[in-house]
Amino acid sequence: MSYTGYVTTGSVCSRFHKAVELIGGRWTGPILQAVLADRHRYADIKEAVPGVSDTMLPQRLRALEAEGLLERRVLPTSPVRVEYHATEKGSALLPALAAVAAWAEDWIELDAGSAQEVHSA
């Protein structure tokens, strides 16, 4: 995997920053992972992403659809059934998310205060 382009050309740098924005978007990783783990319906995705609210989840699903990471399918059943599927672009993002998560797990220490906050939440 070459890393050279990132340094030498401005357009690659802009692409990189757009990617970081997407990756850093709240719930992007957990939602994508849930969908890739065969959870395609709203209720199933919600169950797989602990802590996400019914305000936040529809908003994030729309955003991920707008970014081309998820595809929303309306199945012509009665009543209609809505499913979310990862696009090729969305699936391809997982290794990058996993690499960032792995580094974070190894190297980022949380201060006692914020760890406390998380555990009691």
Added chain:
Amino acid sequence: MSYTGYVTTGSVCSRFHKAVELIGGRWTGPILQAVLADRHRYADIKEAVPGVSDTMLPQRLRALEAEGLLERRVLPTSPVRVEYHATEKGSALLPALAAVAAWAEDWIELDAGSAQEVHSA
């Protein structure tokens, strides 16, 4: 590479977001890469990171030192010589940066306007 922890525990999620912030920091990647490519002195790093200014570079070097990604060494020569070296934490970040850069290169399209802007800069 497991991705599960990111989803299930809040503290991993906070770590992840701190990592994304670091990765998204301006020039983080290019500077780290230059240092890892054996450019240890200010002038050599500057040459390897096209477009970085003499205001921005010292600021970013200090920030990366504060985050524990770079180490600043003052060698007791006459005159003293200052060198920057990647820490283990800094070196370990490169695969994640490379994974994000690779995905961005494959999947992020710049609109004509911003591509133009970059090329004429």
